[in-house]
Amino acid sequence: MGNDEVDFVVVGGGSAGCVLANRLSADGVASVRLLEAGGRDDTPFVQVPVGAVATLPRKFHNWGYQTVPQPGLGGRRGYQPRGKVLGGSSSINAMIYARGHPSDYDRWAAAGNPGWGWADVLPRFLRSEDNQVFGAPLHGRGGPLTVSALRTANPVAEAFVRAGEECGHRRNPDFNGEEQEGVGHYQVTQRDGLRCSAAKAYLDPVRGRANLSIVIDAHATRVLFEGRRAVGVEYLRGGRREAVRARREVVLSAGAFGSPQLLMLSGVGPAAEIARHGIALVHDLPGVGANLQDHPDFVFGWTSDSTELIGFEPRGVLRLFREFGRFRRERAGMLTSNFAEAGAFLKSSPDEPVPDLQLHFVVAIVADHARKLHFSLGFSCHVCVLRPRSRGSLLLASGDPMDDPLIDPAFLADPDDLERLVRGFRVTRAILEAPALAPYRKKELWSAGVTRDEDVRALLRARVDTVYHPVGSCRMGSDTAAVVDPELRVSGLEGLRVIDASVMPDLVGGNTNAPTIMIAEKGADLLLGRRAA
Template sequence: MDNEFDYLIIGGGSAGCALAGRLSEDPDTRVCLLEAGGKGDGLLVNVPAGAVAMLAKPVNNWLMETVPQKGLNGRQGFQPRGKCLGGSSAINAMVYIRGHREDYDQWAALGNEGWSYQDVLPYFRLSEGNERLRNDYHGNDGPLSVSDIRTDSPFHDYFLNAARECDIPITDDFNGEEQEGAGVFQVTQKNGERWSSARAYLFPHLNRPNLQVETLAQVQRIIVEDKRAVGVEFKQGNQTRTFRARKEVLLSAGAFQSPQLLMLSGIGDEAELKQHGIPVVHHLPGVGKNLQDHPDFIFGYTTDSPDTFGFSLGGIWRALKAMATYRKTRRGLWTSNFAEAGAFLKTRPELSAPDIQLHMVTALVDDHGRKLHFTQGYSCHVCLLRPRSRGSVQLASANPDDLPLIDPAFLENPQDLEDMVAGYKITRDLMHAPSLKRWIKKDMFTENVNSDDEIRAVIRQRTDTVYHPVGSCKMGTDEAAVVDPQLRVHGIDGLRVIDASIMPTLIGGNTNAPVMMIAEKAVDMIRGQVRAG
């Protein structure tokens, strides 16, 4: 039947595309992928620097916001999320980071058998097609192309030399034996083009007769009969359609919309569902709880250096000239992911793993790029990798068209603020090392910030997300868990959640590569086989 499949996948983002591509490898398995956004192709997506036109605009982007944050002086935070095939991997900064080995060992220690670092490393390798690094930590034949950045920016050397001046070790591989240090990020690009999850896993296989992809398909609810997920109801244009799943429904709508869809389908905390008049299908109080995200502060400077992005006459002229270079060689300014270099550092020497991450950006970033400054500039993010604060995702209403209420609870745990203060000081010292300080024309945000109280104040005034929400359908065996270690929803047959929401704790790094790893591992769980060893 045209509306019946073995697997229905909700969400064509980083996890959903990987699931669709892998599960449809079996010609006897019928797979349907449902995506609320569009095709996720075209110049804005494929040209890396095009991300600047999508991050803060309604182009392939849900443009979500948080509820007012107590820890941020009552400000609402901004939460861009990809809305197209490829999901957030179509609009992100393409940084290929896996996190620290201790993150996954902690997952296993929490009762999630099969999720230790040694368990997940083979799936990272299975996913990865690294162009340069060839060793036991990396894969070279996977669909996700990982390459060195091709901007040829001198700011890489300025940043690394400043790190040396601060006695920070230099690394050429944040995903190898040791994460700590400063280096230039590898990126999910191929030949200078963005390599989203859709380009890696989905687009090469759209001609498979057993794979159906529906875009502009906004899922309304998961259909559950006798405690088993059997189908999905979705809206496409003016039409409401129903597809059935013979085997399983796979929910990959992300850390905000996966819990939202569970609740809209009657799966969640009974009291919250009744507030919105939603019939309770299964009481599962952990849905939408345990939300975690990286709080992030940005230093910003204007500069006379022409080797940065900027809305000055010189900067615009340089960008126009760089178009010819990009067309000919797929190198230069237009290949930039903006966050080109970075570091993983410890705020205290006794820590066993880095607790802050830096992203060095070759542009002046203010309010996620929504506030423009007509000058050349550069920036440095500092984010807290393992915040103690825990937030939530709740329904705004029973209407699927209403975005959920997002509360990451930034800085609500007092220790998070103190750790951010320590990270601020380390980053300030790095920015003021001779190799970088010489390029500062004006300190835009921290010029008169000196005392610890002044640092705390500017952190509360300017901190927001660095786009890594996780944990809202956490994996585990305790009462707060939403899925088991096989990613099956507790109490509901035929339903799994497969995306960043299942992470029980936030990993120490960018979350995109781990989400594709989770999808690769889920494929083996679904099939009952092991491809990676």
Template sequence: MEFDYIVVGAGSAGCVLAARLSEDPSVTVALLEAGPPDTSPLIHCPAGIAAMPLINSVSQPLSTVPQEGLLGRTGYQPRGRTLGGSSSTNAMVYIRGQHADYDRWAAMGNPGWGWADVLPYFRKAEHNERLSDDWHGQNGPLNVAELQSPNVFSKRFVEAGVQAGWAHNPDFNGARQDGVGLYQVTHKNGERFSAAKAYLTPHRQRPNLQVMTGVTAQRIVLEGGVARQVQVLQGGSQRSLRARREIIVSGGAFQSPALLMRSGLGPGAHLQAMGVATQCDLPGVGENLHDHPDVVLVADAPHTELFGVSPMGAWHLLQGMWQWRQQRKGLLTTNFAEAGGFFKSSPEQARPDIQLHFVVGKLVNHGRTPSWGHGFSLHVCLLQPQSRGTVRLASTDANASPLIDPRFLTHADDMAQMIAGVRQARRILQAPALSAYGRESRASASLHNDAQLSQWIRENADTIYHPVGTCRMGSDPLAVVDAQLRVHGVPGLRVVDASVMPCVPSGNTNAPTIMLAEKAADLIKAAAV
């Protein structure tokens, strides 16, 4: 089969690209997704996120290699594996990051990616139900809304943050990011609004767009040095798809570099060790992996307004299931991480370097370990980590997980900022608006000096699911793509997803990935003229 464009991966970026490129009826577009269609009710019910770690059919439970900075522990790295990718399995928080993040991208040798350049694409993507100003769009495909029924404890968190000295911020995506507030979410009418819902579902009937699920890309084939074919496995059969114009890899920070390396595009020594013939020696493929390290403070609070494991909690859950099924309202419209904030770990920081996510339940082990009783949790996340790691092949089998090594907390500055962030987060938990209802669990409340906090963080920290950087853009020898997102030395091939981000944005990465794909679609269209 032959198409003008083949997009590999139907995650947030892939859905945007498929929709935007197929707007031109004269071109044909194939969108390939290894996972199934996004039909599970757990995807569309916002609170279904709580079950995602248990549903491997749509959430791929990847793991890291043992982490030196986490005392040898193996980290959990779930990735969405369905139409919409991780936007179909994430916590739906809409955050763009800081203006300075994108100016830094441009300063690193990527013209056209400064804040003034990307803001129009954030606005183009967005339909904001509440905000209409110079910062926000109201005619885009991606619906951004207020929480329909925010938990009373989320409001108490915001009050506690103000009591602890932070300003209330009603818009984390406006003029400034710092402060505390309720998050806006990618919801619509009480349902999750993933990138697939926003960009793909309305256009599935286009005759020039073919969406293929259950298709695993094995490798990209070059013809005369130009990327022209994708070899895929579907239903046990292998076949090749041909691209007349471009192949666009949108597999994410783990799978995009893995596909390039299986195709002979990557660090020559590693490819040789894996028995892969080198087609183009690109030493930066799989380098620069970084992610937001995160640790969770848990508080016991015997209040059944919070989610929890108890007879009354089960009864409330059953009531919420009925209400959501009948009206798309009520308890199950939560995204759990309903509120949060941004602040500096110390006055010396030029901008906020800590993000908080307030969760209306006791979150233990990514939600995979049930915890009896009720309570709330407070994530403390480092926004600009300096630790860097790698992605490497474990096998040339396309179904094998790659070797993921973020090297969490191996840079001394990262731990110092995490400790300071935990100390400040505790001030919010100790403020009257929250301390009147619950107390920090003994596991962390008894820790006071830096050595104790450092040990506890290493024992408990992990990802908050924002890996980036493994095919980063730039013009230096370790850059994988240029500022047009074209793979260096390989005509006909681009990478468009979070792997091209040279530095992680200061916040949740879904909105930046969608923005990036919106801009990439325009770059691809312009190149075809």
């Protein structure tokens, strides 16, 4: 490894890695190397919000993973897009700023993770946030991450919110406020009409720091050990094998798929799985790759005649071209859309203590993650189960670090997830059929005529997939099955931590980007020995 040595090596330039690169290098003394397998984020497909439609369906700034066949989905393979670019999935996502429910974090703490209750994590959310609409005590001002209202003023998204009210749900102006439940417009990580990814928020302001080096197109292949201590990272770049040594710690922030894969490639994980691929065992840690969770999601679709909606047909294309001028002048309008402009957090039954369903109302027809195009104007609505009981896993396909891992989210493996989603299907359809949306409805697509419970179940098994929130595969805990302890140190090893969505003990009730940034904010405190926010 020669003299290529720094204090901290961070693997993964996504939502967590960008935070860590910024915070760990802030003193101007500690040297930090950030390794990102993807490339630069300075393309219009990343910066202009509507450009995400080009990255979602294919391997463009996107790992484009597939799951193994899912028995709960009739043997189908699911699709798992994840960001492969600076900013990670925050550079290709729908920009929704949602923290989950406070009880999610208190549940983490009660399960053996002291320091991770709501009172502990809220200061980290506040520190990260620069909210353009709301302030104290539940929102931050002046943090790196700009959080704002959308600039589209789309009347169809507003009609969805009114439809929710017509169904008896309260309008909620702030899903991260005192109460999560209700229907409303999402706040987004957007600055002046452009995407505010983790790279834009945390990396751009500090790229000139002499003690921070950012290496793109660097595919980490293994963590290097001396005995039980992590001392560096090996990676491939431009066809060459390189390495960097860490004087203080190696931090894995490669996400719910990348971090457990890299641990196993490095000889850390279930002994039998590692031996199966001829990898030398460093540490038998059975929990690596276990406990994988994701929100199972179903999408409704309707055609429409409204040019307020986005679609690949002549009127929609003409409207989009006209919107370019408005975007250049005002940084507003259709090109600033995150597509999922409105939504809801609802209960599948009145007996639920907190919302167990989330809806995303989309101002376009979405089929198979935009991989199947409908040449019509229209709208869609996602509904997902927020705290599924199903637990999946991630395993190695081979000992080759360039091979995709075997991803098994075990969708609908637990019968409760399916029945909860059946109830969610009915709750969502009622909103979509409410009078406020009548001027925009034309034809219901794949769910038309599906009413009986058994037919709903069959439709769900035929169409459910991810809503892009995988977590939990390097679970945090105080028990022997945990991968990292509450300080995010890999159990049984030294000089190695995992800091990303993979450490979540279980899913939060909402989108996972803001919680991942919070985890990294707290993780930076732990690495630097700070106990308070």
